[in-house]
Amino acid sequence: MATEKVFHLGPVRVRVNAAGDDAAPRQRLSRERIVDVALAQMKERGYEAVSMRSIAKDLGTGPASLYAHVANKDELDQLLIDRVAGDFPIPEPDPERWDEQLKQSLLDMLTVYRAHPGVARATLGMIPTSPGAMRNAEGVMALCRAGGIPDQLAAWACDMFALYMGAVAIEEDVWRARAAAAGEGGEPLREEDMVAAVHDVFASLPADEFPLLRSLASVMTTGDADDRVGFAVDIMVEGLKALARREA
Amino acid sequence: MATEKVFHLGPVRVRVNAAGDDAAPRQRLSRERIVDVALAQMKERGYEAVSMRSIAKDLGTGPASLYAHVANKDELDQLLIDRVAGDFPIPEPDPERWDEQLKQSLLDMLTVYRAHPGVARATLGMIPTSPGAMRNAEGVMALCRAGGIPDQLAAWACDMFALYMGAVAIEEDVWRARAAAAGEGGEPLREEDMVAAVHDVFASLPADEFPLLRSLASVMTTGDADDRVGFAVDIMVEGLKALARREA
DNA sequence: ACCTGAACACCGTTCAAGT
DNA sequence: ACCTGAACACCGTTCAAGT
Numbered sequence: 001m002a003t004e005k006v007f008h009l010g011p012v013r014v015r016v017n018a019a020g021d022d023a024a025p026r027q028r029l030s031r032e033r034i035v036d037v038a039l040a041q042m043k044e045r046g047y048e049a050v051s052m053r054s055i056a057k058d059l060g061t062g063p064a065s066l067y068a069h070v071a072n073k074d075e076l077d078q079l080l081i082d083r084v085a086g087d088f089p090i091p092e093p094d095p096e097r098w099d100e101q102l103k104q105s106l107l108d109m110l111t112v113y114r115a116h117p118g119v120a121r122a123t124l125g126m127i128p129t130s131p132g133a134m135r136n137a138e139g140v141m142a143l144c145r146a147g148g149i150p151d152q153l154a155a156w157a158c159d160m161f162a163l164y165m166g167a168v169a170i171e172e173d174v175w176r177a178r179a180a181a182a183g184e185g186g187e188p189l190r191e192e193d194m195v196a197a198v199h200d201v202f203a204s205l206p207a208d209e210f211p212l213l214r215s216l217a218s219v220m221t222t223g224d225a226d227d228r229v230g231f232a233v234d235i236m237v238e239g240l241k242a243l244a245r246r247e248a
Numbered sequence: 249m250a251t252e253k254v255f256h257l258g259p260v261r262v263r264v265n266a267a268g269d270d271a272a273p274r275q276r277l278s279r280e281r282i283v284d285v286a287l288a289q290m291k292e293r294g295y296e297a298v299s300m301r302s303i304a305k306d307l308g309t310g311p312a313s314l315y316a317h318v319a320n321k322d323e324l325d326q327l328l329i330d331r332v333a334g335d336f337p338i339p340e341p342d343p344e345r346w347d348e349q350l351k352q353s354l355l356d357m358l359t360v361y362r363a364h365p366g367v368a369r370a371t372l373g374m375i376p377t378s379p380g381a382m383r384n385a386e387g388v389m390a391l392c393r394a395g396g397i398p399d400q401l402a403a404w405a406c407d408m409f410a411l412y413m414g415a416v417a418i419e420e421d422v423w424r425a426r427a428a429a430a431g432e433g434g435e436p437l438r439e440e441d442m443v444a445a446v447h448d449v450f451a452s453l454p455a456d457e458f459p460l461l462r463s464l465a466s467v468m469t470t471g472d473a474d475d476r477v478g479f480a481v482d483i484m485v486e487g488l489k490a491l492a493r494r495e496a
Numbered sequence: 497a498c499c500t501g502a503a504c505a506c507c508g509t510t511c512a513a514g515t
Numbered sequence: 516a517c518c519t520g521a522a523c524a525c526c527g528t529t530c531a532a533g534t
Binding site: 006032061105124125127129134135137138141142145151152153155156157158159160162163166167168170171173174175178182193201205210211212216219220222223227228231232234236237238239240241242243246 | 297332372373375377382383386387389390393399400401402404405406407408411412414415416419421422423425426442446451453455457458459460461464468469470471475476479480482483485486487488489490491
């Protein structure tokens with residue numbers, strides 16, 4: 001509609017992205033702009049809220065227009081992953097402290113996911129062939145080599161690491177979305193309230209059938225997300241070392 | 249419509265579930281029957297394919313009718329989990345072989361999920377307060393106690409185990425759904441073909457940026473689902489033992 | 497109390513038509 | 516080649532009305 005050839009319409013030159021545009025900046029569409037909008041919407045309102053239609057609306061067009069640039073929503077999800085996975089940092093392996101480096105790499109994965117809420121959900125069931133995911137896997141394999149981990153163990157560990165860290169990110173995402181949805185018609189529910197609620201569920205379990213959970217209610221609900229993830233990362237890396245020792 | 253009071257309509261007694269009914273057995277609705285149909289549909293066609301509407305159709309009614317028995321789809325998902333989680337077997341802890349028992353328990357979780365395809369998807373982001381999940385957690389805690397694992401480690405391990413095993417089940421589910429969808433208009437794609445495809449992706453990576461993945465293409469794609477899960481279970485339990493030793 | 501039809505506000509995707 | 520409007524076949528949920 002608005003082409004670049006329209007000049008001299010009045011006293012001022014018409015600019016395509018004039019500030020008065022009602023949230024519909026008419027540039028040419030592109031995969032890049034579609035991905036930009038999708039990521040922005042996910043960050044703002046969560047994975048579920050992003051649709052072909054919502055993206056199109058923010059771009060000032062209809063959903064059909066997107067299909068000239070992406071085959072379908074699966075491909076769009078793949079593009080989001082590609083974009084985000086490029087942020088994974090990979091360290092130079094140091095045989096003296098490869099295990100600490102590996103733990104840090106895993107935590108970095110989560111940091112990247114957290115910086116792009118919603119994207120982790122798109123990874124479920126995707127075979128991770130994106131360049132970013134590949135670089136990450138190459139980095140993990142290199143660290144394992146530096147630590148003398150047999151290749152087969154390292155390969156399977158790669159798979160496990162990606163699946164677990166992705167699952168954590170997805171779970172956090174679902175939680176955030178739920179909390180936001182609950183807060184839509186009132187104040188958003190606070191994390192400590194939910195923890196307290198879970199604690200009470202444990203504490204009020206029947207003592208005969210659930211003696212441990214009941215008496216350990218506090219222990220079961222101790223620690224925040226970072227504590228739990230830190231523990232899981234420890235378990236995975238220490239477990240990997242233990243298996244490698246056993247194999248040798 | 250069809251009530252139990254309709255007798256003597258002809259030579260034979262009218263039975264509510266007469267074989268001639270066109271897939272619409274009109275009994276009274278109930279949470280139980282709704283859950284039955286939902287599970288059956290998930291097993292048949294995967295999580296994505298079951299909706300309030302598809303369930304209602306199989307029950308011979310409209311979607312609105314379901315809302316007299318379940319508050320919404322989230323609650324229905326919770327009911328599915330409750331039903332399935334009841335199948336988790338829990339062993340009597342034996343301090344001599346608690347670790348092997350724990351590994352078996354984790355594999356059992358996956359077996360139950362596999363017997364009810366789609367249900368694992370419903371667990372994402374649910375706080376596992378269902379009786380079945382509770383029994384499972386109690387069982388894991390008891391095994392950890394038998395193994396002398398400190399309570400706090402055991403509690404966090406519970407969380408990690410559930411998240412990882414759920415993630416595996418979900419991933420398998422997504423894969424199955426994708427394979428089935430691809431096979432809708434042709435032959436369903438075989439597992440070995442997909443593995444071969446992934447192998448080729450690794451093998452054709454640029455050698456300068458991905459030396460390890462490229463040369464280890466075979467190692468990266470070795471092993472079936474059970475190999476990978478068995479390895480992960482080993483890592484988690486051995487890692488837990490290692491952390492417990494370090495703490496002592 | 498339980499069930500229903502019709503409606504509301506959404507989806508992803510396709511397709512003929514426009515420029 | 517790129518974009519569009521309109522349509523198709525779906526969603527979850529609500530609500531007034533029926534029995």
